[in-house]
Amino acid sequence: MLDPYKVREDFPILKREINGHPLVYFDNAATSQKPSQVIDAIKNYYERSNANVHRAVHTLSQEASELYENAHEEVAKFINANDMEEIVFVRGTTEAINLVAYAWGLPNLGKNDEVLVTLMEHHSNIVPWENLSRIGGFRVKYAQANTDGTLNYEAFEQTITDKTKIVCFSHVSNVTGIVNDVKRIVKAAHNHGALTLIDGAQSVPHLCVDVKDLGMDLLAFSGHKMLAPTGTGVLYGKKEILEKMGPFHGGGEMIRDVTFNSATRRCSVVWAGLPWKFEAGTPNVSGGIGLMAAVKYLKNVGMKNVETHEEMLTSYAIEHMQDLGNVEIYGPHNASEKCGIIPFGVKGLSSHDVALSLDAYGIMIRSGYHCAQPLHQLLKLKSSARASFYIYNTREEVDKFIEVLKEIERP
Amino acid sequence: MVTVEDYVARTEGTCGEEKDVVVTFKHDRKNEAIQRIMKRAKMQKSIANMIFELAFEGVSFRLYPSGRAIFRSLKDKEELHRVLCGLLL
Numbered sequence: 169m170l171d172p173y174k175v176r177e178d179f180p181i182l183k184r185e186i187n188g189h190p191l192v193y194f195d196n197a198a199t200s201q202k203p204s205q206v207i208d209a210i211k212n213y214y215e216r217s218n219a220n221v222h223r224a225v226h227t228l229s230q231e232a233s234e235l236y237e238n239a240h241e242e243v244a245k246f247i248n249a250n251d252m253e254e255i256v257f258v259r260g261t262t263e264a265i266n267l268v269a270y271a272w273g274l275p276n277l278g279k280n281d282e283v284l285v286t287l288m289e290h291h292s293n294i295v296p297w298e299n300l301s302r303i304g305g306f307r308v309k310y311a312q313a314n315t316d317g318t319l320n321y322e323a324f325e326q327t328i329t330d331k332t333k334i335v336c337f338s339h340v341s342n343v344t345g346i347v348n349d350v351k352r353i354v355k356a357a358h359n360h361g362a363l364t365l366i367d368g369a370q371s372v373p374h375l376c377v378d379v380k381d382l383g384m385d386l387l388a389f390s391g392h393k394m395l396a397p398t399g400t401g402v403l404y405g406k407k408e409i410l411e412k413m414g415p416f417h418g419g420g421e422m423i424r425d426v427t428f429n430s431a432t433r434r435c436s437v438v439w440a441g442l443p444w445k446f447e448a449g450t451p452n453v454s455g456g457i458g459l460m461a462a463v464k465y466l467k468n469v470g471m472k473n474v475e476t477h478e479e480m481l482t483s484y485a486i487e488h489m490q491d492l493g494n495v496e497i498y499g500p501h502n503a504s505e506k507c508g509i510i511p512f513g514v515k516g517l518s519s520h521d522v523a524l525s526l527d528a529y530g531i532m533i534r535s536g537y538h539c540a541q542p543l544h545q546l547l548k549l550k551s552s553a554r555a556s557f558y559i560y561n562t563r564e565e566v567d568k569f570i571e572v573l574k575e576i577e578r579p
Numbered sequence: 580m581v582t583v584e585d586y587v588a589r590t591e592g593t594c595g596e597e598k599d600v601v602v603t604f605k606h607d608r609k610n611e612a613i614q615r616i617m618k619r620a621k622m623q624k625s626i627a628n629m630i631f632e633l634a635f636e637g638v639s640f641r642l643y644p645s646g647r648a649i650f651r652s653l654k655d656k657e658e659l660h661r662v663l664c665g666l667l668l
Contacts, residue, residue, distance in 0.1 A: 536593060536595045
């Protein structure tokens with residue numbers, strides 16, 4: 169079982185006070201805090217092993233390369249991928265989705281093709297496809313969601329046709345926290361020969377995600393939401409899919425040979441193997457090492473424990489929020505269907521009013537659209553306040569959050 | 580000469596349907612800024628002593644004790660600057 173008080177000892181920032189109050193960090197869906205183990209791993213790397221990777225024969229470069237490759241291996245094991253060839257390090261979920269859109273979408277999507285996304289997506293899973301459709305001429309279709317923000321699976325399945333070439337959807341909504349049935353959608357997509365790209369930004373940090381069990385073809389997620397530094401993220405792809413894809417960016421690191429042909433007066437290029445074909449230029453080595461430390465930390469805590477702890481906190485918070493007459497929780501209220509995220513509003517106040525009132529007591533929550541404007545349109549909301557939990561949050565913190573809500577929700 | 584920039588750390592558009600502007604006052608001058616604003620603007624409503632709804636020269640806004648204010652329905656940056664000059668200088 170997870171002891172959040174023990175976990176908290178590893179997070180130096182949680183000793184901070186904000187506006188004269190102990191920091192309560194409930195904005196974990198935006199980014200997580202970092203434990204000393206991650207901070208020390210980065211510090212150690214710069215103090216002992218910093219060098220460019222895959223370039224030099226000297227000792228430091230060999231050490232740095234080994235650490236960086238180990239980081240890929242560690243992430244592969246964490247999500248049960250076959251090996252590091254299926255793990256591409258990127259800046260975050262957004263870059264991972266853009267990588268797929270441009271490297272796979274551009275050569276594979278044409279006029280009569282369709283890309284299927286849902287209305288509950290983060291902008292990062294909408295905008296790349298909309299942008300690219302203006303070049304490729306394909307159609308972006310939106311699967312209908314229910315008015316509470318959940319997916320309408322029957323409608324979703326009917327929207328997938330033989331024209332659908334890729335189905336892109338979030339595992340967990342970053343607004344409602346609803347966990348989607350990945351297996352069901354993957355099966356429906358595969359029945360029509362479509363690929364599946366899952367946005368795992370809100371699931372990989374909080375749930376046991378097994379890519380083989382879920383059957384997805386591609387998975388994008390961010391390191392910074394799972395204790396790792398900002399500027400880290402991962403694209404998982406089945407080896408046979410990544411092998412067929414051309415690179416996203418060109419430069420050093422991602423090539424095996426660049427040879428000048430004096431007859432044609434052009435250079436011919438042979439790409440490097442997986443995953444380096446997709447990691448052009450000097451990569452974020454320290455970030456990758458920080459991500460490895462984060463994954464080790466989460467494995468040590470146990471992802472099942474993470475799930476259980478967050479479900480307990482979510483259930484506890486919802487139960488007490490429901491007692492407040494002027495507080496409305498948006499979307500489903502059942503914590504077992506959700507993943508540590510509670511969107512809500514207070515009657516008569518904007519989401520920013522709520523966030524700034526809580527801020528005065530050291531409680532950090534998100535307000536606004538959370539980069540999911542279409543879902544807010546569907547829910548008929550101008551914006552929402554969002555509390556989101558992680559391994560270091562406690563019931564005491566939820567109590568404090570409820571106390572402040574009580575103050576501001578009074579008519 | 581004292582300017583608005585002496586009091587204001589940053590201004591930023593809020594995220595959401597309403598295109599509001601959030602103004603963060605400099606930490607070391609936030610109390611002075613709050614005092615000046617409270618003296619010059621008209622109080623419309625106070626919510627739990629945490630949110631103060633105020634009006635100044637036809638512009639309504641909310642002030643928070645942590646040193647931030649959210650201005651609504653402003654035409655442009657110039658109008659924000661004009662209002663802040665009136666409130667702070």
